[in-house]
Amino acid sequence: MSAIPTKPLTRNITRGEIPLDIASYERADGYVAVRDTLGKVDPAAIVQMITDSGLGGCGGGGFPTGRKWQLMPTRAQRPGPRYFVVNADEMEPGTFKDRLLLEGDPHQMIEGIILSAYAVQADVAFIFVRGEYVTAIERLNIAIAQAAAAGLLGANIFGSGYNLSIQVHGGAGRYICGEETALLNSLEGKRAIPRSKPPFPQINGLWGCPTIVNNVETVCNVPHIVRYGTDWYRGLGANGAVGTKIYGVSGRVNRPGTFELPMGTSMRAMIDDCAGGMKDGYRLRAVLPGGASTGFLPEDQMDVPMTFADMAKRGTRLGTGTAIVLDDRTCPVGFIANLQQFFARESCGWCAPCRDGLPWVERTLKSIETGTGVARDLDILTEMTDNLGPGRTFCALAPGAMASLQSGLKYFGDVFRQHIDSRACPWT
Amino acid sequence: MSIVDRQSPLDGTERAAIADLIAHYPTARAAAIDALKYVQKRRRYVADNTLQEVAHLLGLSAAELDEVATFYNLIYRKPVGERVILLCDSITCWMTGRDALARHIEQTIGIKSGETSADDRFTLLPIVCLGHCDHAPAMMVGDVLHGDVDTAKLDEILHIKGDDAR
Ligand SMILES: Cc1cc2nc3c(=O)[nH]c(=O)nc-3n(C[C@H](O)[C@H](O)[C@H](O)COP(=O)(O)O)c2cc1C
Ligand code: SF4
Numbered sequence: 001m002s003a004i005p006t007k008p009l010t011r012n013i014t015r016g017e018i019p020l021d022i023a024s025y026e027r028a029d030g031y032v033a034v035r036d037t038l039g040k041v042d043p044a045a046i047v048q049m050i051t052d053s054g055l056g057g058c059g060g061g062g063f064p065t066g067r068k069w070q071l072m073p074t075r076a077q078r079p080g081p082r083y084f085v086v087n088a089d090e091m092e093p094g095t096f097k098d099r100l101l102l103e104g105d106p107h108q109m110i111e112g113i114i115l116s117a118y119a120v121q122a123d124v125a126f127i128f129v130r131g132e133y134v135t136a137i138e139r140l141n142i143a144i145a146q147a148a149a150a151g152l153l154g155a156n157i158f159g160s161g162y163n164l165s166i167q168v169h170g171g172a173g174r175y176i177c178g179e180e181t182a183l184l185n186s187l188e189g190k191r192a193i194p195r196s197k198p199p200f201p202q203i204n205g206l207w208g209c210p211t212i213v214n215n216v217e218t219v220c221n222v223p224h225i226v227r228y229g230t231d232w233y234r235g236l237g238a239n240g241a242v243g244t245k246i247y248g249v250s251g252r253v254n255r256p257g258t259f260e261l262p263m264g265t266s267m268r269a270m271i272d273d274c275a276g277g278m279k280d281g282y283r284l285r286a287v288l289p290g291g292a293s294t295g296f297l298p299e300d301q302m303d304v305p306m307t308f309a310d311m312a313k314r315g316t317r318l319g320t321g322t323a324i325v326l327d328d329r330t331c332p333v334g335f336i337a338n339l340q341q342f343f344a345r346e347s348c349g350w351c352a353p354c355r356d357g358l359p360w361v362e363r364t365l366k367s368i369e370t371g372t373g374v375a376r377d378l379d380i381l382t383e384m385t386d387n388l389g390p391g392r393t394f395c396a397l398a399p400g401a402m403a404s405l406q407s408g409l410k411y412f413g414d415v416f417r418q419h420i421d422s423r424a425c426p427w428t
Numbered sequence: 429m430s431i432v433d434r435q436s437p438l439d440g441t442e443r444a445a446i447a448d449l450i451a452h453y454p455t456a457r458a459a460a461i462d463a464l465k466y467v468q469k470r471r472r473y474v475a476d477n478t479l480q481e482v483a484h485l486l487g488l489s490a491a492e493l494d495e496v497a498t499f500y501n502l503i504y505r506k507p508v509g510e511r512v513i514l515l516c517d518s519i520t521c522w523m524t525g526r527d528a529l530a531r532h533i534e535q536t537i538g539i540k541s542g543e544t545s546a547d548d549r550f551t552l553l554p555i556v557c558l559g560h561c562d563h564a565p566a567m568m569v570g571d572v573l574h575g576d577v578d579t580a581k582l583d584e585i586l587h588i589k590g591d592d593a594r
């Protein structure tokens with residue numbers, strides 16, 4: 001065994017370089033876990049291992065991956081096709097971590113899929129990649145061809161009796177494709193409109209068959225957990241959390257980028273130590289911890305560990321773990337208006353509160369921003385955060401949109417009122 | 429891939445390629461997006477008659493396929509220019525000056541968001557976060573991603589300066 005990594009997800013990634021080919025990847029301890037597992041380890045034992053590791057979904061929710069897998073009926077319970085789907089849609093504004101993994105180490109993605117699909121006994125896997133990720137799609141296809149040529153994919157892999165094919169599906173744009181049931185509709189060649197849950201995809205997924213949908217980063221963790229064990233994995237975390245996380249930050253910091261750090265690292269450590277702090281002349285005002293669907297974390301809470309649980313305690317979410325900094329030279333109302341413009345445009349239109357409500361929110365914010373807002377607008381916006389909140393719409397897009405608005409009204413109420421009273425934006 | 433006449437009937441190569449795409453999935457319909465993207469790559473956009481022919485190959489009515497085609501941002505049902513500029517308008521790019529880039533494009537090429545230049549060379553469209561926020565502002569021109577874009581870089585990428593067309 002080569003050296004046990006402390007940054008497993010990015011150990012093979014060198015920025016600006018082409019990724020490892022299969023030979024180099026195997027020399028770096030790659031595909032060892034596949035060779036040691038297929039036909040040798042009971043798939044249920046892999047599921048148990050992932051459960052024990054504490055791995056949580058990196059698509060934004062943190063749902064325990066092992067538990068998700070356990071909900072899939074067994075082959076005996078449900079004969080017929082079974083699917084494993086990787087969610088590589090990554091369109092959440094401010095999020096750029098899956099691109100790194102897909103472009104930087106495509107074989108890690110493929111190895112993760114082989115082990116995950118084996119664990120749930122799926123025989124066909126799809127990687128749903130947003131269409132704009134042209135380079136990622138190319139590199140994945142090369143890696144798949146190399147893995148197939150090496151006998152790691154196909155029928156009866158290493159004489160194990162297990163079959164697996166992997167297909168890359170390039171999307172055609174629309175944020176809602178990232179919602180897992182909308183993604184399944186899109187893969188089936190339909191409009192990407194979410195499906196009602198239950199039934200969950202594990203029971204009725206692609207073409208009605210049992211299907212697991214996991215995020216890119218989630219799946220990329222799997223080979224390392226299988227290879228180096230759950231104790232090792234759990235030991236990687238900080239502040240009570242497990243594993244590592246690809247965090248990131250964009251906005252007016254000195255070195256925007258992605259950083260693989262112990263899960264549970266504080267926001268301040270990431271921004272100050274990894275990203276070099278704020279640019280000269282800019283002060284941090286608040287951050288969205290993990291993409292456009294997360295609520296503001298104000299500047300006095302930068303020491304909070306970046307975990308799903310700790311962020312929830314502060315009334316926000318870890319989301320994708322790639323933070324967006326709101327600085328003091330950017331108007332908070334304009335910032336939130338831009339986020340709402342995104343959500344209004346990307347609403348799939350299926351349910352009325354979201355389809356009609358979001359454009360209303362966007363217009364109201366833009367009128368406040370440009371100095372034509374009235375006091376009653378604040379009541380309307382507050383009402384909207386309730387009307388479009390959790391449980392009021394068909395999927396989580398609209399509640400995600402409300403996160404920044406609700407927390408923005410709370411933390412920047414004075415700024416909203418200033419716009420209305422002075423009939424202008426103080427920042428322009 | 430050479431550009432075929434945008435409204436001509438599908439040729440043998442195209443029909444074979446679509447049949448091949450269909451073979452990748454358990455149902456023909458699942459190849460709808462791949463097929464639309466494929467014909468669009470050759471014809472820049474999906475004309476009505478193209479849509480009808482593709483629908484037929486997929487075993488769908490034209491209306492069923494149009495329902496799909498019109499849902500997705502990257503399928504163009506109207507003509508676009510030779511090079512489509514996808515300028516990110518999500519949060520980090522907005523903060524770091526994408527609106528100034530849009531204004532620069534308007535001043536130099538004369539197109540606003542959603543428009544195609546009179547010489548048919550460029551179409552400007554807004555796009556959701558390109559996952560390149562650490563190099564904001566970002567944009568794609570055709571299949572190529574560009575980051576840390578400023579007006580000078582924009583001119584260079586679009587070959588706005590100089591008399592040599594593109
Ligand atoms: C509107 C919306 C967009 C989403 N976009 C993505 C996405 O781009 N990538 C992703 O992995 N998950 C996305 N999700 C979450 C998925 O629905 C799903 O929870 C996730 O893929 C599950 O994988 P995980 O358990 O590995 O996190 C989105 C959810 C919603 C409601
Ligand atoms: S909440 Fe919005 S995105 Fe989700 S189903 Fe309703 S209309 Fe579509």
Ligand code: FES
Nearest residue numbers: 516521557558561
């Ligand atoms: S916000 Fe423009 S690339 Fe992410």
